[in-house]
Amino acid sequence: MKSARSRAAFALVGVLSVGTLTACGSSSEASDDPTGPVTIEVAIDAGLEQAAVDAFDERIAQFEEANPDIQVETKEFTWSGTTFAAELAGGTLPDVFPIPFTDGRGLIEAGQIADISDLVAELPYADDFNPTIAAAGQAADGGMWAVPIAAYNQGLHYNRQLFEEAGLDPDDPPATWDEVREAAEAIAEKTGQAGYAHMTQSNTGGWILTTETYALGGRILEGEGEDVTATVDNPATVQALEMLHDMRWEDDSMGSSFLYDWGTINQDFAAGKIGMYISGGANYPNLFTQNQMNPDEYGVTVLPLEGDDAGTLGGGTLAAVSSAASEAEQAAAVKWIDFYYISKLTDQEAAVAEAEVAAETDQPVGAPALPIFDRETYEEQQSWIEEYVNVPLENFAPMTEQMFDQPVVPEPPVATQDVYAALDPVVQAVLTDEDADIEALLADAQVQVQILIDRA
Structure with missing residues (x-):
C-alpha cells in the first residue's frame, strides 16, 4: 500500500473509462510548447509539520533556480483507496502525484x-531500475x-519503550509468530496498551491479512x-485469522480499537498506544x-517467515502525471520527478x-528502505549522506x-485493491465477534474475490 506510499502504506480504486475522465489536475494555462514557461502543481503530503513543509519549499526553490522556466506550486494529497477514484474523476489531483504499485497497470x-x-x-538511469519494481509502472x-x-x-x-516496560529486549525482537504472540501478551499485561494492532478498513485489513498469509507460506491469488x-x-490465511482470533479473545492483547486504517494506526503507534503492528518497512519518515x-522509541524488524513458500509482501510508490x-x-x-524523487538516489551532489536541507530542518535522513535500483547503488547513496x-x-x-x-x-x-477491500470485513469480523x-467467512x-478477478 503506499508509498505509499508507499505507502507504502496502501474501497475500489475503480478504473474509469477514458470517456468519463474529465479534464483534471492541470494547474496552469501554459502553452503546449515544452520549452516555454510552465507552472506545475505537485503533491505534498497532508498533515506535515511546518519544518517538513519548509524543507519541501527549499527543494522547490532549488529546483526553480535550476529550471527558471518552471514554476512549482503545491497541493496537499495523500493517496487513499476510498477517495482516489473520485479525485481522479473529479479533476482534483495535482499534475504530479503518488500512487501505489497496485494501481499502476490499471491506470x-x-x-x-x-x-x-x-x-x-531519456533519463540516464531509465534502464537501471530493479526489473520487478519497474514493472509496476510499465x-x-x-x-x-x-x-x-x-x-x-x-x-x-x-515500540522499544513498551518492550522495555514489559520486560522484553528491544534489541532482540520476535523472530517467530509464537514470539509475536507472547510479546503482545506481555505488553498488554504489563503496560495496559495494545500489544499488537491490526489495520481493518480502507483496504488495509486485506493488505495486512495478505501480508500475514505470505509470511505463513500461502497466497491469496x-x-x-x-x-x-x-x-x-488457503490454510495459511486460516492460520493467520486463527492467530488473530486467539490474540484478541484468549490473550486480550490487541486493545480495544478495531477500525484502524493506515493513518490512524500510525497515530496510535507514534503515541505509544501500540506495541507492534505491520506496515511497510520504510514507514519511519511518515511516523516522524x-x-x-x-x-x-522506534524499532522495526523483518516479519517472521514460516512455511515452505513464505515471503514478505513487497510494494511501493509510483510518481504519475495527470493525463490532462x-x-x-x-x-x-518529469524534470520534477527526476529532481525531487530520483536524483538523490543516483547522483552524489x-x-x-x-540531505543538507532535511538535516537543517530536522527531517529524517538515512532511514533505511528497500532500494528501487540494486543493493550496490543503495549502499553507495547511503555512504554519500553518512x-x-x-x-x-x-x-x-x-x-x-x-x-x-x-x-x-x-x-x-x-x-x-478490490481484493483487499473484500477481505477487510473478514478481519473486522474476527476481531469483533x-x-x-x-472458514465460512473465507x-x-x-x-467475491473470484468474481472480482473474472471482471478485471
Missing part, C-alpha cells in the same frame, strides 16, 4: 495517467508511464495473466514527520543537497541486517 491500461514513457526513457510494451520512487517490504514495527484464480481460503514519533497535463507540463513534471544521517540506525538493525535475505513476493496481480466462523470471500 495505464485505461489511459488515466499521462504517457511519459518517451521522457522517462505498460504492456515496456514503456514506463509511472516512475518508481520508493519500494518497501513489510516490517514488524515495535495464484496463476498469471488470464489464468489467475482466487485462493483466499506526520505523527511526531519519538526516534528513541499539456506537453510542456509533462516535460516539466543531489543526494548531499537533499555525515547527515540523524535517525537511530541501531534501532533499524533488526530490519536492515535481514531484509535483503528475505524473499519478496509481489502484491496480488489482479484487482488488487468471538464466534466468527473463519468461503464467502473466496466467491
Whole structure:
C-alpha cells in the first residue's frame, strides 16, 4: 500500500473509462510548447509539520533556480483507496502525484495517467531500475508511464519503550509468530496498551491479512495473466485469522480499537498506544514527520517467515502525471520527478543537497528502505549522506541486517485493491465477534474475490 506510499502504506480504486475522465489536475494555462514557461502543481503530503513543509519549499526553490522556466506550486494529497477514484474523476489531483504499485497497470491500461514513457526513457538511469519494481509502472510494451520512487517490504514495527516496560529486549525482537504472540501478551499485561494492532478498513485489513498469509507460506491469488484464480481460503490465511482470533479473545492483547486504517494506526503507534503492528518497512519518515514519533522509541524488524513458500509482501510508490497535463507540463513534471524523487538516489551532489536541507530542518535522513535500483547503488547513496544521517540506525538493525535475505513476493496481480477491500470485513469480523466462523467467512470471500478477478 503506499508509498505509499508507499505507502507504502496502501474501497475500489475503480478504473474509469477514458470517456468519463474529465479534464483534471492541470494547474496552469501554459502553452503546449515544452520549452516555454510552465507552472506545475505537485503533491505534498497532508498533515506535515511546518519544518517538513519548509524543507519541501527549499527543494522547490532549488529546483526553480535550476529550471527558471518552471514554476512549482503545491497541493496537499495523500493517496487513499476510498477517495482516489473520485479525485481522479473529479479533476482534483495535482499534475504530479503518488500512487501505489497496485494501481499502476490499471491506470495505464485505461489511459488515466499521462504517457511519459518517451521522457522517462531519456533519463540516464531509465534502464537501471530493479526489473520487478519497474514493472509496476510499465505498460504492456515496456514503456514506463509511472516512475518508481520508493519500494518497501513489510516490517514488524515495535515500540522499544513498551518492550522495555514489559520486560522484553528491544534489541532482540520476535523472530517467530509464537514470539509475536507472547510479546503482545506481555505488553498488554504489563503496560495496559495494545500489544499488537491490526489495520481493518480502507483496504488495509486485506493488505495486512495478505501480508500475514505470505509470511505463513500461502497466497491469496495464484496463476498469471488470464489464468489467475482466487485462493483466499488457503490454510495459511486460516492460520493467520486463527492467530488473530486467539490474540484478541484468549490473550486480550490487541486493545480495544478495531477500525484502524493506515493513518490512524500510525497515530496510535507514534503515541505509544501500540506495541507492534505491520506496515511497510520504510514507514519511519511518515511516523516522524506526520505523527511526531519519538526516534528513541522506534524499532522495526523483518516479519517472521514460516512455511515452505513464505515471503514478505513487497510494494511501493509510483510518481504519475495527470493525463490532462499539456506537453510542456509533462516535460516539466518529469524534470520534477527526476529532481525531487530520483536524483538523490543516483547522483552524489543531489543526494548531499537533499540531505543538507532535511538535516537543517530536522527531517529524517538515512532511514533505511528497500532500494528501487540494486543493493550496490543503495549502499553507495547511503555512504554519500553518512555525515547527515540523524535517525537511530541501531534501532533499524533488526530490519536492515535481514531484509535483503528475505524473499519478496509481489502484491496480488489482479484487482488488487478490490481484493483487499473484500477481505477487510473478514478481519473486522474476527476481531469483533468471538464466534466468527473463519472458514465460512473465507468461503464467502473466496466467491467475491473470484468474481472480482473474472471482471478485471
